[in-house]
Amino acid sequence: MTQYFEVVDRDGPARLGELRITPPVTTPATVDDVLEDYGSLWTDEHATPEEDDVGGVAVLPHRAMPSGTPEEILEAMQETHGDVDLDVATAAVTSVDAPEASGHDMHVLTGLREGDSRRVVEAALDCRRSLAPDSALYLPGVAAPANVATLAYLGFDCFDSDYAAVHGRGGSYMTTDGEVAVEKLDELPCCCTVCRDSSPDDLSPEEVAEHNVFALEAELSRVRSKIADGRLRDYVEGQCRSERWQVEVLRLLDEEETYLERRTPVARTTEMDCNVSESMDRIEVQRFAERVIERYTAPRSDACVLLPCSAGKPYSLSRSHSEFREAIAGRAHEVIVTSPLAVVPRGLENVYPAAHYDVPVTGRWTPTEQEFVEDVLTRYLELNRYEDVYVHLPEDYRPFVESACSSADVEPSFTCRDDEHPRDDEALERLRTSLDGLQTSGRQRERRWYARAVADHQFGEDSWDSLDDLRIQGQMPRIRVMQDDRQLAALTEYGSLALTLEGVEAFEPPDVEIEPFVPEGSVLAPGVVDADDSIRVADEVLFEGEECRGVGRAEMGGREMRDSSRGVAVSVRHLDDSV
Amino acid sequence: METHAAVNDAMRRIRSRKERDADPEEPIRVWIDRDRTPDGVGDSLTIVFNTDGCRWARAGGCTMCGYVGESNPGAVDTESLLNQLEHALEHERTERDDECPIVKMYTSGTFFDRREIPPEARHRILDSFRDRRVVVESLPDFVETDVVEDAVDRVRDLDVAIGLETADDHVRRECVNKYFDYQEFVRAAEVADDAGAGVKSYLLMKPPFVTEKEALEDAVYSVRESAEHSHTVSVNPCNIQRYTLVDRQHYRDGYRPPWLWTVVEMLKRTADEDAIVVSHPVAPGGDRGAHNCGECDDDVYDAIQAYNETGDASILEEPDCSCREQWMELLERERSWHAPLA
Numbered sequence: 001m002t003q004y005f006e007v008v009d010r011d012g013p014a015r016l017g018e019l020r021i022t023p024p025v026t027t028p029a030t031v032d033d034v035l036e037d038y039g040s041l042w043t044d045e046h047a048t049p050e051e052d053d054v055g056g057v058a059v060l061p062h063r064a065m066p067s068g069t070p071e072e073i074l075e076a077m078q079e080t081h082g083d084v085d086l087d088v089a090t091a092a093v094t095s096v097d098a099p100e101a102s103g104h105d106m107h108v109l110t111g112l113r114e115g116d117s118r119r120v121v122e123a124a125l126d127c128r129r130s131l132a133p134d135s136a137l138y139l140p141g142v143a144a145p146a147n148v149a150t151l152a153y154l155g156f157d158c159f160d161s162d163y164a165a166v167h168g169r170g171g172s173y174m175t176t177d178g179e180v181a182v183e184k185l186d187e188l189p190c191c192c193t194v195c196r197d198s199s200p201d202d203l204s205p206e207e208v209a210e211h212n213v214f215a216l217e218a219e220l221s222r223v224r225s226k227i228a229d230g231r232l233r234d235y236v237e238g239q240c241r242s243e244r245w246q247v248e249v250l251r252l253l254d255e256e257e258t259y260l261e262r263r264t265p266v267a268r269t270t271e272m273d274c275n276v277s278e279s280m281d282r283i284e285v286q287r288f289a290e291r292v293i294e295r296y297t298a299p300r301s302d303a304c305v306l307l308p309c310s311a312g313k314p315y316s317l318s319r320s321h322s323e324f325r326e327a328i329a330g331r332a333h334e335v336i337v338t339s340p341l342a343v344v345p346r347g348l349e350n351v352y353p354a355a356h357y358d359v360p361v362t363g364r365w366t367p368t369e370q371e372f373v374e375d376v377l378t379r380y381l382e383l384n385r386y387e388d389v390y391v392h393l394p395e396d397y398r399p400f401v402e403s404a405c406s407s408a409d410v411e412p413s414f415t416c417r418d419d420e421h422p423r424d425d426e427a428l429e430r431l432r433t434s435l436d437g438l439q440t441s442g443r444q445r446e447r448r449w450y451a452r453a454v455a456d457h458q459f460g461e462d463s464w465d466s467l468d469d470l471r472i473q474g475q476m477p478r479i480r481v482m483q484d485d486r487q488l489a490a491l492t493e494y495g496s497l498a499l500t501l502e503g504v505e506a507f508e509p510p511d512v513e514i515e516p517f518v519p520e521g522s523v524l525a526p527g528v529v530d531a532d533d534s535i536r537v538a539d540e541v542l543f544e545g546e547e548c549r550g551v552g553r554a555e556m557g558g559r560e561m562r563d564s565s566r567g568v569a570v571s572v573r574h575l576d577d578s579v
Numbered sequence: 580m581e582t583h584a585a586v587n588d589a590m591r592r593i594r595s596r597k598e599r600d601a602d603p604e605e606p607i608r609v610w611i612d613r614d615r616t617p618d619g620v621g622d623s624l625t626i627v628f629n630t631d632g633c634r635w636a637r638a639g640g641c642t643m644c645g646y647v648g649e650s651n652p653g654a655v656d657t658e659s660l661l662n663q664l665e666h667a668l669e670h671e672r673t674e675r676d677d678e679c680p681i682v683k684m685y686t687s688g689t690f691f692d693r694r695e696i697p698p699e700a701r702h703r704i705l706d707s708f709r710d711r712r713v714v715v716e717s718l719p720d721f722v723e724t725d726v727v728e729d730a731v732d733r734v735r736d737l738d739v740a741i742g743l744e745t746a747d748d749h750v751r752r753e754c755v756n757k758y759f760d761y762q763e764f765v766r767a768a769e770v771a772d773d774a775g776a777g778v779k780s781y782l783l784m785k786p787p788f789v790t791e792k793e794a795l796e797d798a799v800y801s802v803r804e805s806a807e808h809s810h811t812v813s814v815n816p817c818n819i820q821r822y823t824l825v826d827r828q829h830y831r832d833g834y835r836p837p838w839l840w841t842v843v844e845m846l847k848r849t850a851d852e853d854a855i856v857v858s859h860p861v862a863p864g865g866d867r868g869a870h871n872c873g874e875c876d877d878d879v880y881d882a883i884q885a886y887n888e889t890g891d892a893s894i895l896e897e898p899d900c901s902c903r904e905q906w907m908e909l910l911e912r913e914r915s916w917h918a919p920l921a
Contacts, residue, residue, distance in 0.1 A: 032912075037914060040788075040789075040790075040793070040915040041753070042750075042753050042754055042788040042789060042915060043747075043749065043750055043753070043754070043788075043789055043793050043797070043915075044749055045749065059916075062915070062916065063788075064788070064914075064915040064916040064918070066787070066788070066828050066831075066833030066834060066918060066919075067828065067831040067832050067833030068827045068828035068829070068830055068831030068832070068833035068834065069824075069827070069828060069833060070589035070592070070593065070824065070827060071589075072585045072586075072588045072589040072592070073583075073585050073586055073589050075585070076583070076584070076585035077583065077585055077586075093916050108916045109916075110916050110917070111833065113831070113832040113833075140914070140916050140917035141916075141917025141918075141920050142917075160917070162912040162913070162914075162917060162920055163917075163920065165908055165912060166905060166908045166909050166912055166913075166920050166921045167905070167921060168908075169904045169905050169907070169908040170872070170901070170902060170904065170905030170908075170921065171901055171905075205901065205904040205905070206904075209908065
């Protein structure tokens with residue numbers, strides 16, 4: 001059971017953790033200064049330490065397995081100290097090729113060398129699968145300013161300054177864009193205390209090492225704040241470009257959908273930049289498209305208008321969309337076509353990440369973008385049959401929208417000519433008159449559709465079916481779902497519905513079984529008896545125990561709730577302790 | 580001393596992939612070396628006989644040793660061994676006009692093991708070198724009074740060379756996977772000494788699973804200990820031989836042969852020993868042998884060779900290179916969980 005490490009925040013696979021020693025260490029961080037090595041069993045006999053002797057993290061006597069050690073030896077001879085339970089922070093050394101679970105606060109991972117993308121990704125996955133979720137993973141001997149963001153994104157928590165220092169003293173000068181022999185530099189691209197007022201010729205080997213460690217610590221500081229902001233992925237998409245193998249890591253990791261999907265929040269307020277081709281592969285993007293296809297049902301079938309996205313989010317608040325909405329006047333279903341989210345029906349425009357993403361717009365679509373949007377739009381139009389489809393999109397959308405319509409056997413009407421912009425008066429006028437004769441939806445109905453879209457997206461298809469007597473109160477997007485005079489749910493700033501205890505009955509969120517106690521503010525992981533596998537960070541969950549039931553927001557995934565011995569599992573929203 | 584079944588299993592599996600195809604009529608290698616002995620420096624005819632190899636290696640064997648892979652699949656008879664001897668003598672005759680004063684004979688196993696070299700062959704081989712200093716290699720358990728006395732009688736000077744590898748029983752068992760303990764070496768050294776033979780100790784610098792710093796300390800300690808029982812200590816920096824555990828680790832960047840700086844440091848720190856301390860790195864400067872940064876390897880190796888011949892420690896102070904800084908940082912920082920760090 002881990003006592004001295006706690007995951008306090010998550011950003012995809014990356015975590016912000018606290019190593020609870022004196023003074024505490026916030027990870028991702030270098031930990032070489034706080035480790036106490038109790039010895040290699042390869043070279044001598046060593047006893048496990050006495051509790052009173054340990055100040056930092058005790059690395060228990062170990063048999064480290066270097067890369068390439070034969071499997072017979074890995075399987076038979078690792079020393080994991082699974083039965084040692086000391087009341088101090090402890091670490092066990094284990095190989096990434098055969099990670100052996102033990103209850104220690106940290107695992108020191110051996111056998112991994114920098115630069116082999118496939119092995120690095122496999123190691124991260126294997127270790128996070130096999131070792132307790134609230135144990136810190138220390139990847140020794142590889143961290144450098146250029147790679148530590150990617151390594152933290154993979155899910156490693158602890159590093160050291162040894163690679164940076166040893167190679168620095170050998171003359172290798174490191175920055176976030178890589179390493180170079182110091183004598184090859186004309187000037188120092190850094191203003192740390194070592195480099196300021198110095199020059200490449202004047203730096204001693206010790207000073208190069210010192211600079212490297214500064215650069216590494218600065219990058220780790222940046223990584224920690226990116227995780228806290230929920231922006232590490234955005235950062236890594238750019239930072240990984242410094243070395244080929246890191247780009248490979250990102251691409252290979254994106255193929256590991258299960259690993260990433262379990263760890264990606266379903267809602268948050270964080271912005272999301274989609275600036276590179278890998279942004280298309282983000283779980284947020286894939287999951288949104290999947291839920292549009294699998295969970296969303298268009299609220300009307302007479303007509304829809306395909307609209308371009310706007311730079312401002314949510315779309316409705318942009319000038320262009322208020323012009324479109326004014327022209328449409330509630331007479332057709334509005335569906336936004338965009339990269340990389342593909343298809344955003346109006347009712348989902350506040351849902352994460354539809355209101356949060358940003359994407360470079362040049363009027364030129366990459367083949368990957370076109371292919372993805374075309375595929376999702378085709379499936380959407382096949383599942384949601386409209387009598388009429390109006391395409392109010394600029395020329396650059398035309399090729400793939402036409403082929404999507406054709407694949408879905410839809411004959412669209414184009415309301416924006418090739419030489420027009422959708423906001424041009426002529427185009428807007430054409431859109432307006434094309435819809436003549438169609439029924440206006442009405443404000444209450446539109447709000448209801450809106451709430452239903454969000455509920456289906458969040459709780460699954462047809463979450464709403466039996467709820468004919470529901471009413472919507474409030475102004476968009478701050479709406480509340482009411483049944484008689486009881487509130488069931490409210491739309492949050494996250495773009496998702498927050499449930500009341502009454503809402504639990506109606507929407508049936510996934511549940512968490514807890515020990516017989518009444519939580520105050522949050523349910524902690526050790527109080528969790530069981531939790532649904534499907535739970536993701538930011539999901540609404542029902543928690544129930546012998547002494548209370550309540551509803552709250554998941555702060556970790558379902559598996560992690562079950563397997564962790566520290567940390568907040570659920571933030572309580574409403575509680576009933578009268579059961 | 581019990582070695583680990585898992586290590587032996589691994590070693591047997593690794594070795595099983597090598598097909599042995601040696602010609603029993605020729606020695607594995609013959610060359611002329613130069614060695615410092617208690618009589619001074621001289622050329623040495625060095626012969627590696629092809630036998631059926633080390634008995635211990637068949638059971639698993641040492642983690643760095645690939646010599647068994649070069650040995651003959653079956654027993655080699657006396658006639659073939661004498662053909663190998665003739666081949667070696669012919670090599671000496673073509674290389675030089677006079678005889679080398681020293682002869683070193685290896686079998687990749689044990690010269691005194693009668694299964695490797697039958698007594699008749701052993702006698703005929705030793706008799707052909709009666710006026711020279713002869714060095715033969717043996718595991719300690721084959722060093723018995725009657726056999727050594729017999730050999731001592733047949734040549735001018737006999738040295739028994741024992742592959743102790745390290746004076747630390749724990750490291751020898753866990754990292755080298757060699758089965759005998761230090762006391763067995765001491766017993767063999769005393770038997771050899773009592774029988775009138777000299778003792779030469781072979782040590783291994785940096786077996787797998789140890790850091791550069793541990794390798795240095797272990798070598799220095801082992802030189803000091805074994806110098807009590809031998810007139811010459813030869814420290815072999817581990818090199819990468821095929822079909823070995825270190826080869827597997829090296830291929831996956833999990834092992835690096837020692838730095839030449841570590842060899843230099845070990846020689847400096849043992850220069851005051853009474854015994855002759857030498858080191859002959861195999862494949863120096865290369866990825867598979869002891870090496871530094873690539874820039875200074877030749878100079879540092881030359882200094883080591885010069886020290887081997889003269890014992891003059893001031894030679895070891897001469898070479899310098901910026902990579903020595905990196906090596907010093909490495910000694911400070913490397914831990915077994917992230918070795919090799921550089």
